Amino acid sequence: MSNILKKLRKPDSRIRIKMERTHYGMKFFLPESLSEDExxxxxxxxxxxxxxxxxxxGIALDFLNRKxxxxxxxxxxxxxxxxxxxxxxxxxxxxxxxxxxxxxxGLSLTEPKKITPSEPVLTENIEVAEEHKxxxxxxxxxxxxxxxxxxxxxxxxxxxxxxxxxGAEIVAGGSIxxxxxxxxxxxxxxxxxxxxxVWAGCFETPQVRIAxxxxxxxxxxxxxxxxxxxxxxxxxxxxxxxxxxxxxAKEI
Amino acid sequence: MARVIVTTxxxxxxxxxxxxxxxxxxLARFGKKVVAVDAxxxxxxxxxxxxxxxxxxxxxxDVIEKVCKLNQALVKDKRVxxxxxxxAAQTRTKDAVTPEQMIALCEELxxxxxxxxxxxxxxxxxxxxxxxxxxxxxxxxxTPEIPSVRDADRIIGMxxxxxxxxxxxxxxxxRPNMVQDGDMLAKDDILDxxxxxxxxxxxxxxxxxxxxxxxxxxxxxxxxxxxQAYLNIAERxxxxxxxxxDLESYATRGFLSRLKKFFKGKKK
Numbered sequence: 001m002s003n004i005l006k007k008l009r010k011p012d013s014r015i016r017i018k019m020e021r022t023h024y025g026m027k028f029f030l031p032e033s034l035s036e037d038e039x040x041x042x043x044x045x046x047x048x049x050x051x052x053x054x055x056x057x058g059i060a061l062d063f064l065n066r067k068x069x070x071x072x073x074x075x076x077x078x079x080x081x082x083x084x085x086x087x088x089x090x091x092x093x094x095x096x097x098x099x100x101x102x103x104x105x106g107l108s109l110t111e112p113k114k115i116t117p118s119e120p121v122l123t124e125n126i127e128v129a130e131e132h133k134x135x136x137x138x139x140x141x142x143x144x145x146x147x148x149x150x151x152x153x154x155x156x157x158x159x160x161x162x163x164x165x166x167g168a169e170i171v172a173g174g175s176i177x178x179x180x181x182x183x184x185x186x187x188x189x190x191x192x193x194x195x196x197x198v199w200a201g202c203f204e205t206p207q208v209r210i211a212x213x214x215x216x217x218x219x220x221x222x223x224x225x226x227x228x229x230x231x232x233x234x235x236x237x238x239x240x241x242x243x244x245x246x247x248x249a250k251e252i
Numbered sequence: 253m254a255r256v257i258v259t260t261x262x263x264x265x266x267x268x269x270x271x272x273x274x275x276x277x278x279l280a281r282f283g284k285k286v287v288a289v290d291a292x293x294x295x296x297x298x299x300x301x302x303x304x305x306x307x308x309x310x311x312x313x314d315v316i317e318k319v320c321k322l323n324q325a326l327v328k329d330k331r332v333x334x335x336x337x338x339x340a341a342q343t344r345t346k347d348a349v350t351p352e353q354m355i356a357l358c359e360e361l362x363x364x365x366x367x368x369x370x371x372x373x374x375x376x377x378x379x380x381x382x383x384x385x386x387x388x389x390x391x392x393x394x395t396p397e398i399p400s401v402r403d404a405d406r407i408i409g410m411x412x413x414x415x416x417x418x419x420x421x422x423x424x425x426x427r428p429n430m431v432q433d434g435d436m437l438a439k440d441d442i443l444d445x446x447x448x449x450x451x452x453x454x455x456x457x458x459x460x461x462x463x464x465x466x467x468x469x470x471x472x473x474x475x476x477x478x479x480q481a482y483l484n485i486a487e488r489x490x491x492x493x494x495x496x497x498d499l500e501s502y503a504t505r506g507f508l509s510r511l512k513k514f515f516k517g518k519k520k
Binding site for chain 2: 147
């Protein structure tokens with residue numbers, strides 16, 4: 001009877017699988033507080049589409065301090081890895097027994113290395129690429145509003161001295177300033193730079209892309225909606241700040 | 253020489269053809285010689301809205317392909333002097349005409365008329381480009397809905413890049429009651445995004461459906477708010493300074509007439 005009740009019991013909805021973006025794809029931190037069955041149920045419930053990553057990317061599973069059983073590994077391979085067609089790059093754990101189990105099963109225990117430009121193999125390629133690169137124009141200024149369907153792509157910074165209407169798009173390697181109403185789509189740091197910002201005279205867009213972050217804004221809950229804002233990345237987290245000093249200056 | 257004006261919108265179903273027919277009829281009422289050209293090849297409707305579908309023999313593709321002469325393809329509206337229709341082919345596709353042929357057709361029409369109104373198909377592809385190629389000016393029709401405004405914005409951008417000027421806006425099917433309740437985009441909200449000159453606001457009016465089905469442009473009889481709005485647009489096209497209609501009073505009148513109708517119903 002107690003076994004049946006245990007099976008029927010839903011996992012605590014507050015406990016979630018933490019997912020982290022990595023250079024090779026995603027890293028899943030699997031909570032230890034859940035039983036093996038609960039953990040399997042939680043993993044199965046994640047829609048298959050959520051596991052889909054670009055072809056060269058994959059997932060690392062971190063079991064933290066959990067002591068994994070052979071049954072859990074078998075079920076995970078059967079009902080999740082094979083069933084959903086996921087590419088697992090690494091099986092990670094801090095527990096010695098779990099690591100031994102992974103090793104005996106022939107599973108990879110290390111995360112893929114981050115390939116940095118400083119590595120000799122790639123440096124050559126980058127130098128070759130730079131030879132062919134056109135000089136980066138530091139700033140592009142548009143002295144009118146951008147209409148639906150119009151698009152700007154620039155490796156440097158972009159200023160729109162007007163509105164960015166719905167359906168218009170800017171992708172900039174650097175920062176973006178829209179002096180008027182920001183209603184269209186913008187992507188600052190479009191080539192991966194994180195030291196960029198977005199400044200909008202009137203923030204009215206439901207989506208902002210900055211570096212490799214995609215942020216959504218709900219007009220009903222965003223306090224900065226239709227206000228002058230600055231959006232930056234701070235420790236990888238997008239931050240939006242309303243311009244309040246303007247008002248203070250006028251009051252003075 | 254005629255002024256060539258394209259009526260366009262981007263989005264379908266916003267009232268391009270209705271606007272073309274009514275403005276053409278209104279301009280003819282003011283004594284101008286007007287031709288309404290249906291540039292929507294393959295999906296022609298202007299002939300039906302103008303009530304001239306039974307009199308169509310040739311179309312402008314026949315003129316371009318030299319199957320007939322221009323005068324043979326033109327259909328004269330006997331109800332209003334000076335009003336003509338140049339229909340589109342229903343059995344052909346939009347590829348049957350090129351922008352160069354459209355420009356040549358408009359050049360041929362220009363000496364004969366005061367106004368040439370081109371009814372453009374929906375979309376931004378070949379059909380739009382053909383219709384816009386022959387025009388000098390543009391009337392962009394939008395309804396007070398976000399998708400329609402966004403498409404109008406796209407079309408305005410394309411017309412600007414083609415060098416058309418002036419580009420003027422018609423806001424069609426506005427419901428003052430809904431605007432007052434905050435359920436519909438207001439005139440100023442639309443102008444704020446589109447940033448072009450407004451030439452007229454046409455209120456939502458059930459007479460539009462009636463006139464479309466009867467094949468008689470409203471501006472021929474003038475007994476509805478929409479007819480008055482189209483007449484005002486025609487006057488503004490002629491350079492006259494006509495103030496915008498007070499649509500709020502129409503909203504009130506709508507309510508009062510509904511109330512009147514209600515009591516009339518009770519009497520019976």
